[in-house]
Amino acid sequence: MSNYTKISKQYKEYGKRATTDWELGHKNVTKFIEPVRGKKILDYGCGNGKYSIYLAELGAEVVGIDIFPSQLEIAEGKNNKNITYLLENNPEIERSYIEYFDNAVLNFVLCEMSTKKEILYVLKRVNRLLKKDGSLVILNPNWDKSNGKDFLTHQTKYTSNLKPGCKVTTILKGNPPIEIPDYYWSKDDYLEMLKESGFDDFEILEPLAPNDGREWMDEKEFPPFLIIKTKKKSKSI
Numbered sequence: 001m002s003n004y005t006k007i008s009k010q011y012k013e014y015g016k017r018a019t020t021d022w023e024l025g026h027k028n029v030t031k032f033i034e035p036v037r038g039k040k041i042l043d044y045g046c047g048n049g050k051y052s053i054y055l056a057e058l059g060a061e062v063v064g065i066d067i068f069p070s071q072l073e074i075a076e077g078k079n080n081k082n083i084t085y086l087l088e089n090n091p092e093i094e095r096s097y098i099e100y101f102d103n104a105v106l107n108f109v110l111c112e113m114s115t116k117k118e119i120l121y122v123l124k125r126v127n128r129l130l131k132k133d134g135s136l137v138i139l140n141p142n143w144d145k146s147n148g149k150d151f152l153t154h155q156t157k158y159t160s161n162l163k164p165g166c167k168v169t170t171i172l173k174g175n176p177p178i179e180i181p182d183y184y185w186s187k188d189d190y191l192e193m194l195k196e197s198g199f200d201d202f203e204i205l206e207p208l209a210p211n212d213g214r215e216w217m218d219e220k221e222f223p224p225f226l227i228i229k230t231k232k233k234s235k236s237i
Helices: 004-015 019-033 051-058 069-076 092-096 115-131 189-194
Strands: 038-045 063-068 082-089 099-106 130-141 154-156 165-172 178-183 199-205 223-230
Touching: 004 019, 004 099, 004 178, 004 199, 019 051, 019 063, 019 082, 019 099, 019 199, 038 051, 038 115, 051 063, 051 189, 063 223, 115 130, 130 189, 154 189
Parallel strands: 038 063, 038 099, 063 082, 099 130
Antiparallel strands: 130 223, 154 165, 165 178, 199 223
C-alpha cells in the first residue's frame, strides 16, 4: 500500500488538477449514488477528504475512514460539520456504525492491496456497516484496458504480464510527478471477491472521455477506470 504519510502534501496538490480522476472517476461514482442529499455515506479510504467534502456539500452526512493520520489531518483542517473522520482502527466504528450507511464508496482503495485477504477484509467490513438495502460503489484503475496508456492527468507504466496481485505503477502528473505503486486485479477478480463478501446485483461502468472540447488524450479510446456498483445481499455475511 502506498505510504501517503510521505507524499500527502504532493498528493493534495495533484488532486487540485486531477481532471481525469474527477471528471471520469468521481463524478460517475456520484451518479451511482444519486440523489445524495439526506443520505448517510461512508467514504472508506477517504484520504485528504476531497470527495467527502464534495458529498457533504451535496447534502449527505459523511463518515470518512482512512489508515493514515497525515491524510486525516489535512481533511480535518477543512472543517465541515457534516463530516466525521475516523482512523480505520477506531473502535467507535464498530460501536456506532454497524448497518448505518445508505451507501459506501471505495475510491482507489482496493487497487492498493496486494492480497485477496486484505481486500476481503475491507469488503466484509464495509458490508457490515451498510444498511440491509445499502449499496457500494468501487472505483479503480482499469488496467486491462489502460495498460501503458497516457491520460490527461496520469499515465500507467506498461506491465508486460498482468497477474492477480502483481505490482503495477501509476504516474500522477504532479509537480514533481508522483509514482504510485498499485496492484493489478481484474474485473472478474473484483466481482468474485464482492460475491464472497456478501454483495450481488452488479452494474459496471468503464467511462470514456466525452466530446466536451477538453484536450483529452487516451481517455477518448481507452477507459482509464473501472467502476462497479453492487448491493448488499438481503441475507448477507
